[in-house]
Amino acid sequence: MEADTMNVVAPIEIAQPREAPRSASDLEIVFETRGLTVSYGKAPAVSDVDLSIYRNLVTAIIGPSGCGKSTFLRSLNRMNDLVPSAKVEGEVLYHGQNIYGDGVDPVEVRRRIGMVFQKPNPFPKSIYDNVAWGLRVLGMKDDLDSRVERALTQAALWDEVKDRLKKSAFGLSGGQQQRLCIARAIAVEPDVVLLDEPASALDPIATSKIEDLMHELKNEYTLVIVTHNMQQAARVADMTAFFSISRGEEGERWGELIEYDETEKIFTTPSANPTEDYVTGRFG
């Protein structure tokens, strides 16, 4: 029996023990997108996405390059606003209110929905000030020291940096810098943390530290992670959304949500063919 499976595509290991999947109806919905389309100029990067993201779960977004997964993620905290040509249609409901609605302040959106980026981007400041800056800006100045310590501890970085808090953050390794960026993001106590391929620039050891961290953090936060690494999605995510590229008659391409389900289901018994092709490594 074992020999048989060895010859077929090796099954993707879903290693981390998780609590039994709760049924979706028990879970509180944090995000609900309705017909979300994001275009750069005239070309849609991702089209007509309906997706619900649940509280205190890790939701992974996987798919081939160019399927719009990063664009989708960045539309959840209005980071696309920074791209002048970006246009958003449809709705992104955050606890029921459309974050693109009238009177919604993008700054307030981002304060509740933090983000960690592909490449570690610490500020050119000391390790301490990297974490403290956001707190100061948002007026969370009471007990600054203990807030900084708590964030660094939560990001599993405190022990490594506690003796050099005043040193430049640029002196840290790539993995440490990325955990510092996570500490910086969670220090301001957001509700959701979006992670855009947070480990793609890191070595395997640093990557596994970030993954361990995500298991810890989901108790307090809702996490959404974009990754091009399927094993990573399988290891960390409770729910997985698979995006793919669709092609029109005139050669135009756009990203689409193909399938969204519990991670285990996506990786073992996906209901759509493209998903199966992708997770078994036949394309992408």
Place this chain on the structure above:
Amino acid sequence: MAVDAGRYSLTLSRRTRRRKGVNVLMQALATLAALAAVAVLALVIISVARRGASALSWDFFTKNAATFGQSGGGVANALVGSLVIVGLATAMAVPVGILIALYVSEFAPPRVGDLVRLVLDVLNGLPSIIIGIFVYGLLVIGSGQAAWKGSFALAIIMLPLVARATQEVLALVPSTLREGALALGASRWRTVLGVVLPTSFGGIITGTVLAVARAAGETAPLLFTTSIAANAVTWDPRQPVLSIPYDIFVLSESPDPADHARAWALGFVLICFVLVTSLSARLLLVRYRKRLEG
């Protein structure tokens, strides 16, 4: 068929020899032209230093010009005057220049930003005498000369230099840093103040120092705005004051050969100031770039 011996020959034929000759000639001409630039700078500095050296003394720096008919005296009032004019001009140009740069790189729509950049380049190319006349017509006619009016004219010259230099370093600040700050829920302005500006501080200093060096040597904008000055040290910007470049002109027009030497000496002082400030600015920029990229 016999092997064609010439086909794989590695020695030079007549034609290739000529090509090689042209190559050597052009390379030599280009090298000479580059050397000429260095030589001109060296000659200027050496000749100015040699002719001015005899006039350099303690009195030269501490005394005012001698009254008419007497010998001796120095250029103290011109030195203080330049300090006042350029200092005030810097205080006017730097904040506005930085704000313009911030507008262009952080806030303006791309097209408007390009337009402002073009306007700054045109302003930078404006002859300084035109700026002098403009300020004369705007501020001097009817109310007379004053040091601050000269500063205003110099500030117009410094403005595009500061703004362009700052804008160029702002463009070097990685956009991921801005995103990192904005993703924390910081406003655009807080992001600029807390992350973008501190990151580009070294470059802004460099731009400012280069603009100061340029302004310190400008004569034309001061002709109409602050040239008829009393022969006394004044720190009051409401009075017209003498300046280094204008004093060089006045001294060189004097019939007294000792004044000519003083003009050379003052020229030497100005050159030294400009050289030291420009070189230290470049050094600073190199160190800062390394820090930002490393």
